[in-house]
Amino acid sequence: MLKTFKLGGVHPAENKLSANKAIDVLDLPKSVFIPVAQHIGAPAQALVKKGDQVKVGQLIAKSGGFVSANIHSSVSGTVSKVDLAQDSSGYPKQGIFITVEGDEWEESVDKNQDLKKDFEKDSKKIIEKINAAGIVGLGGATFPTHVKLTPPQGMEAEMLIINGVECEPYLTSDHRVMLEKGEETLVGVRLLMTALNVQKAYIGIENNKKDAIDHLSKLIDGDSTIKVVPLKVKYPQGGEKQLIKAVTGREVPSGALPIAVGAVVSNVGTAFAVYEAVQKNKPLIERVVTVTGKSVEKPSNFMVRVGTPVQDLIDAAGGLPEDTGKVISGGPMMGKAIASMDVPVTKGTSGILILPEEEAKREKMQNCIRCxxxxxxxxxxxxxxxxxxxxxxxxxxxAEKNQIMDCIECGSCSYTCPADRPLLDYIRLGKGKVGQILRSRKK
Structure with a gap:
């Protein structure tokens, strides 16, 4: 019997329209805007100024503290300015504008595509390389990976759980990484295990990706330290706490982190990025992004340089359909609508979803019927x-007493509400305010 978490959950239509589309490398953009805050924590501090020449992989913004991440140039060219511009949140954020001139890489980056399996089993050096490369969680949360690999004093990791669930409808970027970058991803898994000093890793994959389950199981080839765990299809199984419950049966207490039950969770895309950082000395400058929607001419999975305008991805997928009602960064459950196609792809951009007008419109909110x-x-x-x-x-x-901060913002409540009440919108506002109160209380 397939494993899953028990409490709650929904079954939205999967709509994995791009699941069979191999990863295409998107052409270089004419210019990029690279925000200095693409992660949870303090923004990075810009190291370049207008007129500077940069190469691909060059450090252009230094992390602003322990919970922060380095930012590297994804292109080569000239810095046109360091200024504010709108990102996918809709707010102006500081970033670095670069005019693209060729594709010259830092000499330290190994561009050879040959698989490199062997590595030095030194956890400290691995974490240092991950930190230097600006690796963050690519599942959407963008938590700096070096922080996750450094448990608080008195806590110790027992296992690594790799999130290959990708339960969000429409999105297929993780699926394609598992199929096309499986060997590299498994090396990344072993690097993460070494960094954490653990002997067990579980790769959770929902059963609608049987090809990925079979592929990774075959590649593991008898390695008893890594196990692929097929899971029943259920949203939001990709949430850390739900995934831990499904795979191990352990329950993370309210307000606690996964390390409280001995687990560290990392996305498959992050594991691949760790491989490239440690084995190839390649910082996080590009990622796989799904561009999809029922009216999209060519639903696709693109390898995209960070800072590329969203418009470039839409153009490569056949352009914006005439019946477009909303463009979402992410998926339909947890993603957020964007107001401009000029916003950049960032480290946390997993997909661009184009919804038809008929599906994008909200129904009028009715009174709660206490169902x-x-x-x-x-x-x-x-x-x-x-x-x-x-x-x-x-x-x-x-709000605080009733554990509003435990909400993972999965949107299951809004999805299932027969009165069309925007439950998650209000809860997000409440979380923001309660979070401010908690932070001020600590100070």
Whole structure:
């Protein structure tokens, strides 16, 4: 019987339109905008100025602290300015504008495509290389990987869990990485295991990706330290706490991190990036992005340089359909709409979803009918209808008491609500305010 998590969850239509589309390398853009904050934590500090010449892989912004990440140039050319511009959040963010002139790489980067399996089993050196390369979680959270590999004092990792679930509808970038970069990804898994000093790794993959399950199982070839775990299809199984529960049966306590139960979770794309960082000395300057939608002419998976305008990806997939109602960075459940096609691809951009107008429009909000569907599908055991109410009325003490900070923002509540109430929108607002209160209290 296939494993899964027990509490809550939904089954939205999968719509994996690009699952069979091999990764295409997108042409270089004419210019890029590379934000200095593409990760959770402090923004990086720019090291370049207008007029500077840069190469691919060159460090252009230094991490702003322990919980931060280095930023490298994804192109070669001239820095046109260091200024504010809108990113996918809709807010102006500081970044580095570069006019592309050729494709000259830093000499330190090994561009040879041959698989490099052997590595020095020194956890400290591996973490240092990961830190230097600016590796962050590519599943969407963009948490700096070197921080995740450095557990708090008194805590110790027992296992590594690799997230190959990709439960978000439409998105297929992780699926293609497992199929096309499987050997490199497994080396990345072993590097992460060495960095954590653990002897067990589990790769969780939902059963709608049987080709990836079979492929990685074959590549593991008797290695008893790594196990592929097929999982029942269920959203949001890609959430860290849900994945840990499904794979190990362990439950992460409220307010705690996965390390509290001895687990560290990393995305398959991150494992591939770790391979390139440690084995090829290649910083995180590009990633696989799915461009998809029911009206998209050529749903695709592209290897894209960070900083590339979203418009370039849409053009490569056949252009913006006439019936477009909304363009989303990410998937339909957790992604966020973008207002401009000029915003850049960042380290956390897993997909660009183009929704038809008919599917993009919101229905008028009705009164809550107390059906409790939102409660039954919440994978964290929360009461979304109540959290929406207290957030709307700004009753922050009750929001905190009812564990609003445990919300993983999966959108299952909004998806299932028969009254079309924007539950997650209000909960996000509440989380932001309660988070501010908690931070000020610590100070």
């Amino acid at each position: 409790s569907r939102c409660v039954s599908v919440c994978p964290m055991g929360l009461e979304p209808y109540y959290l929406m109410t207290v957030s709307d009325k700004q009753i922050w003490d009750k």
